[in-house]
Amino acid sequence: MSHHTKDFVEVPGGYLYYEQYGAGPDVVLLNGGFADLRMWDATVEWLAERARVTTWDYRDTGLSAPAYGPYSEIDDLTAVLDAAKVSRAVLVGVSEGGRRALGYAHRHPERVTRVGAVAGSFGEFPDPSPEESAAREVMRSHFAICEAVLAADGIPAVSALDVDAWCPAAPAKDRRRLIGLQLANSRVRLMDVYHGLELDPPVKTRFAEIETPVSVLIGERDFQGSQLWARRLAAQAPQADLTVIPGADHMPMFSAPEEFREFVIRSLPM
Secondary structure: OOOEEEEEEEEOOEEEEEEEEOOOOEEEEEOOOOOOHHHHHHHHHHHOOOOEEEEEOOOOOOOOOOOOOOEEHHHHHHHHHHHOOOOOEEEEEEOHHHHHHHHHHHHOHHHEEEEEEEOOOOOOOOOOOHHHHHHHHHHHHHHHHHHHHHHHHOHHHHHHHHHHHHOOOOOHHHHHHHHHHHHHOHHHHHOOOOOEEOOOOOHHHOHHHOOOOEEEEEEOOOOHHHHHHHHHHHHHOOOEEEEEEOOOOOOHHHHOHHHHHHHHHHHOOO
Protein backbone atom coordinates (compact mmCIF):
# COMPACT_ATOMS: atom_id res chain seq x y z
CA MET A 1 0.00 0.00 0.00
CA SER A 2 2.29 2.73 -1.27
CA HIS A 3 -0.16 5.65 -1.27
CA HIS A 4 -1.96 6.64 1.86
CA THR A 5 -3.77 9.75 3.10
CA LYS A 6 -5.38 10.56 6.43
CA ASP A 7 -7.19 13.89 6.60
CA PHE A 8 -10.25 15.90 7.57
CA VAL A 9 -12.71 17.74 5.33
CA GLU A 10 -14.83 20.69 6.44
CA VAL A 11 -18.61 20.33 6.04
CA PRO A 12 -21.46 22.64 7.14
CA GLY A 13 -21.64 22.46 10.93
CA GLY A 14 -18.64 20.16 11.37
CA TYR A 15 -15.90 18.06 9.79
CA LEU A 16 -15.39 14.51 8.54
CA TYR A 17 -12.37 12.23 8.84
CA TYR A 18 -11.28 9.99 5.97
CA GLU A 19 -8.42 7.71 4.98
CA GLN A 20 -7.27 6.55 1.55
CA TYR A 21 -4.95 3.70 0.61
CA GLY A 22 -3.60 2.04 -2.52
CA ALA A 23 -4.01 2.74 -6.23
CA GLY A 24 -6.36 1.58 -8.97
CA PRO A 25 -10.13 1.79 -9.43
CA ASP A 26 -11.84 3.72 -6.65
CA VAL A 27 -13.74 1.85 -3.93
CA VAL A 28 -15.41 3.70 -1.06
CA LEU A 29 -16.41 1.68 2.03
CA LEU A 30 -19.41 2.73 4.16
CA ASN A 31 -19.58 1.58 7.78
CA GLY A 32 -22.23 -0.23 9.76
CA GLY A 33 -24.26 1.88 12.18
CA PHE A 34 -22.40 1.55 15.49
CA ALA A 35 -18.95 1.27 13.88
CA ASP A 36 -16.37 3.57 12.34
CA LEU A 37 -13.77 3.17 9.60
CA ARG A 38 -11.69 0.83 11.79
CA MET A 39 -14.16 -1.95 10.98
CA TRP A 40 -12.53 -2.09 7.52
CA ASP A 41 -8.90 -2.54 8.63
CA ALA A 42 -8.65 -6.16 7.46
CA THR A 43 -10.54 -5.38 4.23
CA VAL A 44 -8.26 -2.45 3.38
CA GLU A 45 -5.18 -4.68 3.79
CA TRP A 46 -6.07 -6.83 0.79
CA LEU A 47 -8.28 -4.46 -1.19
CA ALA A 48 -5.67 -1.70 -1.39
CA GLU A 49 -3.44 -4.13 -3.32
CA ARG A 50 -5.84 -3.84 -6.29
CA ALA A 51 -7.86 -0.62 -5.77
CA ARG A 52 -7.68 2.87 -4.30
CA VAL A 53 -9.73 2.48 -1.12
CA THR A 54 -11.37 5.37 0.75
CA THR A 55 -12.87 4.88 4.21
CA TRP A 56 -14.51 7.56 6.34
CA ASP A 57 -16.28 8.22 9.61
CA TYR A 58 -19.89 9.43 9.59
CA ARG A 59 -20.78 12.33 11.86
CA ASP A 60 -21.13 11.22 15.50
CA THR A 61 -18.64 8.36 14.95
CA GLY A 62 -14.88 7.84 14.93
CA LEU A 63 -12.87 11.03 14.48
CA SER A 64 -15.64 12.99 12.69
CA ALA A 65 -17.55 15.81 14.35
CA PRO A 66 -20.70 15.32 16.41
CA ALA A 67 -23.89 16.60 14.83
CA TYR A 68 -26.05 19.14 16.66
CA GLY A 69 -28.48 19.88 13.84
CA PRO A 70 -29.74 18.52 10.53
CA TYR A 71 -27.24 17.62 7.81
CA SER A 72 -27.37 15.77 4.50
CA GLU A 73 -25.90 12.26 4.50
CA ILE A 74 -25.54 12.55 0.72
CA ASP A 75 -23.73 15.90 0.79
CA ASP A 76 -21.34 14.54 3.45
CA LEU A 77 -20.28 11.73 1.13
CA THR A 78 -19.87 14.18 -1.74
CA ALA A 79 -17.55 16.25 0.47
CA VAL A 80 -15.42 13.18 1.21
CA LEU A 81 -15.26 12.14 -2.46
CA ASP A 82 -14.27 15.64 -3.53
CA ALA A 83 -11.60 15.96 -0.84
CA ALA A 84 -10.22 12.51 -1.68
CA LYS A 85 -10.30 13.36 -5.42
CA VAL A 86 -12.63 10.47 -6.21
CA SER A 87 -14.71 11.27 -9.29
CA ARG A 88 -16.46 7.88 -9.65
CA ALA A 89 -16.34 4.83 -7.39
CA VAL A 90 -17.72 1.48 -6.41
CA LEU A 91 -19.57 2.02 -3.11
CA VAL A 92 -19.56 -0.95 -0.74
CA GLY A 93 -21.80 -0.38 2.28
CA VAL A 94 -22.79 -2.73 5.07
CA SER A 95 -25.99 -2.41 7.11
CA GLU A 96 -26.64 1.35 7.55
CA GLY A 97 -23.87 1.89 4.99
CA GLY A 98 -25.82 -0.09 2.40
CA ARG A 99 -28.75 2.30 2.75
CA ARG A 100 -26.46 5.31 2.48
CA ALA A 101 -24.69 3.91 -0.60
CA LEU A 102 -27.98 3.29 -2.41
CA GLY A 103 -29.28 6.75 -1.53
CA TYR A 104 -26.10 8.26 -2.91
CA ALA A 105 -26.31 6.25 -6.13
CA HIS A 106 -29.93 7.35 -6.60
CA ARG A 107 -29.00 11.04 -6.25
CA HIS A 108 -25.61 10.91 -8.02
CA PRO A 109 -25.55 7.99 -10.49
CA GLU A 110 -22.80 9.73 -12.45
CA ARG A 111 -20.42 9.21 -9.51
CA VAL A 112 -21.15 5.54 -8.76
CA THR A 113 -19.94 2.62 -10.87
CA ARG A 114 -21.72 -0.01 -8.78
CA VAL A 115 -23.19 -0.42 -5.30
CA GLY A 116 -22.27 -3.41 -3.16
CA ALA A 117 -25.20 -3.49 -0.71
CA VAL A 118 -24.21 -5.82 2.13
CA ALA A 119 -26.98 -6.68 4.61
CA GLY A 120 -28.63 -3.33 3.94
CA SER A 121 -30.56 -1.87 6.88
CA PHE A 122 -33.74 0.05 6.02
CA GLY A 123 -36.05 -0.23 9.03
CA GLU A 124 -39.76 -0.84 8.62
CA PHE A 125 -41.06 -2.36 5.38
CA PRO A 126 -43.47 -0.28 3.29
CA ASP A 127 -46.56 -2.41 2.47
CA PRO A 128 -45.09 -5.46 4.22
CA SER A 129 -45.93 -9.03 3.36
CA PRO A 130 -47.00 -11.22 6.33
CA GLU A 131 -43.49 -12.70 6.33
CA GLU A 132 -41.90 -9.24 6.41
CA SER A 133 -44.22 -8.12 9.23
CA ALA A 134 -43.30 -11.17 11.31
CA ALA A 135 -39.59 -10.59 10.69
CA ARG A 136 -39.83 -6.97 11.83
CA GLU A 137 -41.58 -8.10 15.03
CA VAL A 138 -38.50 -10.20 15.81
CA MET A 139 -36.21 -7.22 15.20
CA ARG A 140 -38.38 -4.86 17.25
CA SER A 141 -38.22 -7.39 20.09
CA HIS A 142 -34.41 -7.33 19.88
CA PHE A 143 -34.40 -3.52 19.98
CA ALA A 144 -36.66 -3.56 23.07
CA ILE A 145 -34.34 -6.01 24.83
CA CYS A 146 -31.41 -3.74 23.99
CA GLU A 147 -33.21 -0.75 25.53
CA ALA A 148 -33.90 -2.73 28.73
CA VAL A 149 -30.30 -3.94 29.02
CA LEU A 150 -28.98 -0.43 28.33
CA ALA A 151 -31.16 0.98 31.13
CA ALA A 152 -30.23 -1.78 33.58
CA ASP A 153 -26.60 -2.55 32.81
CA GLY A 154 -25.22 0.18 30.57
CA ILE A 155 -23.31 0.49 27.31
CA PRO A 156 -20.82 -2.42 27.74
CA ALA A 157 -23.59 -4.96 28.37
CA VAL A 158 -25.85 -3.81 25.54
CA SER A 159 -22.91 -3.65 23.13
CA ALA A 160 -22.05 -7.29 23.75
CA LEU A 161 -25.69 -8.36 23.52
CA ASP A 162 -26.19 -6.49 20.26
CA VAL A 163 -23.04 -7.82 18.61
CA ASP A 164 -23.95 -11.39 19.57
CA ALA A 165 -27.43 -11.00 18.07
CA TRP A 166 -26.27 -9.55 14.75
CA CYS A 167 -22.95 -11.36 14.42
CA PRO A 168 -23.34 -14.89 15.86
CA ALA A 169 -20.77 -16.27 13.40
CA ALA A 170 -18.02 -13.71 14.09
CA PRO A 171 -14.72 -15.18 15.34
CA ALA A 172 -13.83 -14.23 18.93
CA LYS A 173 -11.28 -11.56 18.01
CA ASP A 174 -13.71 -9.90 15.60
CA ARG A 175 -16.52 -10.08 18.16
CA ARG A 176 -14.28 -8.19 20.56
CA ARG A 177 -13.43 -5.64 17.85
CA LEU A 178 -17.13 -5.07 17.10
CA ILE A 179 -17.98 -4.68 20.80
CA GLY A 180 -15.13 -2.19 21.15
CA LEU A 181 -16.41 -0.20 18.17
CA GLN A 182 -19.88 -0.03 19.73
CA LEU A 183 -18.33 1.21 22.98
CA ALA A 184 -16.28 3.83 21.13
CA ASN A 185 -19.29 5.02 19.15
CA SER A 186 -21.86 4.81 21.95
CA ARG A 187 -22.94 8.41 21.24
CA VAL A 188 -24.97 6.97 18.32
CA ARG A 189 -26.98 4.75 20.69
CA LEU A 190 -27.46 7.49 23.29
CA MET A 191 -28.53 10.35 21.00
CA ASP A 192 -32.13 11.51 21.43
CA VAL A 193 -32.28 12.63 17.78
CA TYR A 194 -30.47 11.37 14.70
CA HIS A 195 -29.76 14.45 12.60
CA GLY A 196 -28.77 12.84 9.28
CA LEU A 197 -31.16 13.39 6.37
CA GLU A 198 -31.43 10.91 3.49
CA LEU A 199 -33.47 10.98 0.29
CA ASP A 200 -37.05 12.23 0.62
CA PRO A 201 -38.98 10.01 0.08
CA PRO A 202 -36.50 7.45 1.41
CA VAL A 203 -34.50 5.19 -0.85
CA LYS A 204 -36.21 2.07 0.52
CA THR A 205 -39.33 3.12 -1.43
CA ARG A 206 -37.32 3.90 -4.60
CA PHE A 207 -35.22 0.82 -5.39
CA ALA A 208 -36.89 0.63 -8.82
CA GLU A 209 -35.49 4.10 -9.68
CA ILE A 210 -31.82 3.21 -9.09
CA GLU A 211 -29.95 3.33 -12.40
CA THR A 212 -26.65 2.02 -11.04
CA PRO A 213 -25.88 -1.73 -11.02
CA VAL A 214 -26.40 -3.15 -7.52
CA SER A 215 -24.78 -6.28 -6.12
CA VAL A 216 -26.69 -7.47 -3.06
CA LEU A 217 -25.04 -9.68 -0.41
CA ILE A 218 -26.75 -11.33 2.53
CA GLY A 219 -25.86 -14.03 5.04
CA GLU A 220 -28.26 -16.79 6.05
CA ARG A 221 -27.37 -16.27 9.72
CA ASP A 222 -28.48 -12.63 9.62
CA PHE A 223 -31.86 -11.56 10.96
CA GLN A 224 -34.71 -12.69 8.73
CA GLY A 225 -35.69 -9.04 8.34
CA SER A 226 -32.30 -8.26 6.78
CA GLN A 227 -32.62 -11.25 4.47
CA LEU A 228 -36.06 -10.14 3.30
CA TRP A 229 -34.83 -6.59 2.67
CA ALA A 230 -31.99 -8.03 0.55
CA ARG A 231 -34.47 -10.01 -1.51
CA ARG A 232 -36.75 -7.00 -1.91
CA LEU A 233 -33.83 -4.87 -3.12
CA ALA A 234 -32.63 -7.56 -5.53
CA ALA A 235 -36.15 -7.95 -6.94
CA GLN A 236 -36.87 -4.23 -7.37
CA ALA A 237 -33.59 -2.61 -8.47
CA PRO A 238 -33.40 -2.79 -12.29
CA GLN A 239 -29.78 -4.00 -12.49
CA ALA A 240 -29.36 -6.17 -9.39
CA ASP A 241 -27.84 -9.52 -8.54
CA LEU A 242 -28.08 -11.40 -5.24
CA THR A 243 -25.40 -13.40 -3.43
CA VAL A 244 -26.42 -15.48 -0.39
CA ILE A 245 -23.71 -16.90 1.91
CA PRO A 246 -24.98 -19.77 4.08
CA GLY A 247 -22.54 -19.33 7.00
CA ALA A 248 -22.45 -15.53 7.06
CA ASP A 249 -24.17 -13.16 9.48
CA HIS A 250 -24.75 -9.38 9.34
CA MET A 251 -21.02 -8.65 9.01
CA PRO A 252 -19.71 -11.09 6.37
CA MET A 253 -16.30 -9.40 6.22
CA PHE A 254 -15.74 -11.14 9.59
CA SER A 255 -18.00 -14.20 9.44
CA ALA A 256 -17.23 -15.22 5.84
CA PRO A 257 -14.09 -13.30 4.86
CA GLU A 258 -13.18 -15.33 1.75
CA GLU A 259 -16.68 -15.14 0.29
CA PHE A 260 -16.85 -11.43 1.12
CA ARG A 261 -13.53 -10.86 -0.62
CA GLU A 262 -14.78 -12.65 -3.75
CA PHE A 263 -17.97 -10.55 -3.70
CA VAL A 264 -16.03 -7.27 -3.51
CA ILE A 265 -13.55 -8.29 -6.22
CA ARG A 266 -16.45 -9.19 -8.55
CA SER A 267 -17.78 -5.66 -7.97
CA LEU A 268 -14.61 -3.99 -9.26
CA PRO A 269 -14.46 -2.65 -12.83
CA MET A 270 -12.76 -5.08 -15.20
